[in-house]
Amino acid sequence: MVWCGLVLVISGCRESGPPLNQVMAPVVPELTADVQQALLQQHSFGLRHGMRPGVFSIVGDSISSNKYFLKPLAHGTLNFGSYEGLEPMVEYYRRITVRSVDRVNFNSFDVDGMGALSGWKAAHVIEPGSRFWEPLCGPRETPLECELRIARPEITLIMIGTNDVGVTSPAVYADQLLHIVRRVQSYGSIAVLSTLPAQRAADGVDAAEPYNQIIVDVAAQRQAPLWNFWRALEALPSQGVEPGDIHPNVPPNERSADFSSAGLRYGMNVRNLTALQVLAELHVILHAPAALH
Numbered sequence: 001m002v003w004c005g006l007v008l009v010i011s012g013c014r015e016s017g018p019p020l021n022q023v024m025a026p027v028v029p030e031l032t033a034d035v036q037q038a039l040l041q042q043h044s045f046g047l048r049h050g051m052r053p054g055v056f057s058i059v060g061d062s063i064s065s066n067k068y069f070l071k072p073l074a075h076g077t078l079n080f081g082s083y084e085g086l087e088p089m090v091e092y093y094r095r096i097t098v099r100s101v102d103r104v105n106f107n108s109f110d111v112d113g114m115g116a117l118s119g120w121k122a123a124h125v126i127e128p129g130s131r132f133w134e135p136l137c138g139p140r141e142t143p144l145e146c147e148l149r150i151a152r153p154e155i156t157l158i159m160i161g162t163n164d165v166g167v168t169s170p171a172v173y174a175d176q177l178l179h180i181v182r183r184v185q186s187y188g189s190i191a192v193l194s195t196l197p198a199q200r201a202a203d204g205v206d207a208a209e210p211y212n213q214i215i216v217d218v219a220a221q222r223q224a225p226l227w228n229f230w231r232a233l234e235a236l237p238s239q240g241v242e243p244g245d246i247h248p249n250v251p252p253n254e255r256s257a258d259f260s261s262a263g264l265r266y267g268m269n270v271r272n273l274t275a276l277q278v279l280a281e282l283h284v285i286l287h288a289p290a291a292l293h
Helices: 032-049 082-095 143-151 172-187 209-221 229-234 268-287
Strands: 002-003 007-009 052-060 099-101 104-106 154-158 192-193
Touching: 032 192, 032 268, 052 082, 052 143, 052 268, 082 268, 143 154, 143 172, 154 172, 154 268, 172 192, 172 209, 192 209, 192 268, 229 268
Parallel strands: 052 154, 154 192
Antiparallel strands: 002 007, 099 104
């Protein structure tokens, strides 16, 4: 499953071509045969080293750690709209317990992981002791290492940089993001990189653009799937964010897992949908010919 323009279609692998940018890159990655082969090799390595199928982790800031992202998918009946084909993907991840706390089981959708926290920049993810108060993490362990060790995720969804825009130099941010991706891959987890929502000034200049280009470039360099969330937002009213804000918006009823046409006018709903589409595409690649089961 891939996006061609803004239409979800079934297609083959992307042919090699000119370098991508945030405008050209599809929302859901079109993976070349070479990248698919690299992912299969990473996956095989990860399974041999204890990575767990049916488990994914999240690395990010408040856009990833808030209650509207993925958590509504953890339980209950969902409105899939015209995307009923994603229901088996939801059920697949619901079945796998990532961690139990006080006899309550949490799956990948609703577990509070160590890799995402409000206000974080890329540096926090790889800074020793950034989660020092967490009993599950070592006092000098980085949040990323703590999350990878505890969850042992088959896939790691990474969207970090919103708080770096205009604060961290692009060169430093690029080094930090590359470090994050390399570390995830060294564990044998599939690193998925997401672009950031736009941060436009009154003159229309998007301050996030150079950071998004770094994300695109690092994904290409490390053969990591690119989830172009920026492009998905650009098609929405107000680019899918609240006026004057950088966070994806939600419907008035706060149902961010509503995938009806009405629900998909909101940024967080589109983020949840496209996250599922990315996971579904990777599942087909990593577990073919079994596909969804």
